[in-house]
Amino acid sequence: MRHDIQPNERAFSTKEVAEEMEIATTTVRRYGQILERNGYEFFKDGDRRIFVRSDIEALMAIRDTDKSQDDEAKILVDQQEKRLEGYTETQIALSNTYDQSLQDPGQLKDVLSLLANELAASREMNVQLKNDMAHLQTTVSRLQQDHHVISSGVGNFAHKTNSKIDKLTEQQKSQYETLLEQEKEKSEFLQKEILEMREEQKKEWRAQNEFNEQLQMKVKPPQGKLEKILSLFRK
Template identity: 70%
Template sequence: MRHDIQPNERAFSSKEVAEEMNIASATVRRYGQILERNGYEFFKDGERRIFVRSDIEALIAFRDTERPKDEMAEDLARQQKERLEESDTTDMTIPDTYAGSIQDPAQLHDFLKVIANELAASREMNVQLTQDMEQLKTTVARLQQDHHVISSGVGNFSQKTHTKIDKLTEQQKNHYEELLKEEKRKSEALHKELQDMREEQRKEWRAQNDFNQQLAEAANKSKGSLGKLFSLFRK
C-alpha cells in the first residue's frame, strides 16, 4: 500500500489532472486502469483515484511514450515500487515521526498544518465531486427531456401515419363500393336490355308466324278457287 505522500503535498482530482494534461477525464481514467492493471498503485477514496504530483508525472510519461502502453505501464509500476522500497529503508513512517515529536509545539503546528491541508484537499475534491454530480444530474435530466421529446415526436408521427392509412383505407373502401354499385347498375341495365331485345324478337317471330299462316291460308283459298274454275272449263 502506498505511503509516500509528503507533508503539504496537494491532491488532485481526475478532472484537475485532465485539465493540466490537456486530455479528457475519460482518458485519465483509462490511463489509470491500464497502469493499475500492470501493478501501479494510486491513492483511493473508495473507488475514486486521488492523484499526487508523482502520479501526474507518470501519466504524462505514459501519454507521451511511443512504446506499447502495457510495456510502459509495467516500467512505471516497477519504478514506483523501487521508489517505495527505497523510501521504506531510509525514512521512518509518518505515525512514528509524529509520535516522537508530538510534544514539540513547532512540529505539532506542522502536523496540524498537514492535516488542515489534507482536509482542504478533501473539501476541494468534495466540492468538485458535488459539481460533477450536479452536472451529471443536469445531463441526465436533459437526456430524459430529449428522450421524452423524441418519444412524443415518434408517437405523434405514428398516430398521424395511422390516421392517414385509415383515411386512405376508408377512401379505397368507399371507392370500391361505388365501383361495385356502378357495375351492378350497368349489369342490371344490360340484363333489362337483353330481356327487351328477346321480347322484341319473340314479338317479331309471332308476327312473322302470323303472316306466314295468313299467307298459307290465302294460298289455299286461291288454290281452291282456281280448282273450281278449271272444273267448269272441263265440263
C-alpha cells in the same frame, strides 16, 4: 497512505485529467493501473482515484516515455517514495510524541498544518464529488429528455403510419364500393337491354304470325270454287 497534498491543492477527476492530457478516460485508467501495479499510490475515494498535480505529471511521463511503461512506472514509484519519506517520518514522529506535541508549539503547528492539509484535500474531494454528481444529474436529465424525444418521435411516427394506413384502407374501400356500384349499374342496364330485346323479338314474332295468317287467307281459294275444280277432275 499518502500525506503529500499541499494546502489548497486542487484535486482532479479522471474526466478532467483525460481532457487536460487529451486522451480517453480509459487510457487514464490504464496508465493508473500500470503505476499501481508497480507500487504507486493514489489518493482514493473508495475504488475511485483522486488525482493531484504530481499524479498528472506521472501519467504524462508514462504517456511520453521512450522506455517500457512498466520501467518508467518503477522510476516514478522510486521518486514518489523519496518524496513521501519526509511526510512518513513526520507522521510517525507525531504519532509517537502526540502527548508532548500539545506542549511544544512547533510540533503543534505541524499537527495543525497536517490536519489543515487533510481538511483541504477532503474539501477538494467533496467539491469534486459535488461537481461529478451535478454533471451526472445533468447527463441523466439529458438522457431522460432524449428518451422522451425519441419516444415521442416513435409515437408520432406510429400515429402517422396508422393514419396513412387507415386513409389508404378507406380510399380502397371507397374505390371498391364505387366499382361495385358501377358494375351493378352495368348489370341492371344489360338486364334492361335484354328485356327490351326480348319484347322486340316477341313483337316481331307476333307481327310475323299475323303476316303469315293474312298470307294464308289470301292464298287459300274459296270453298265453292275448290269443289268445282275437283268435280272436273272426277269426270
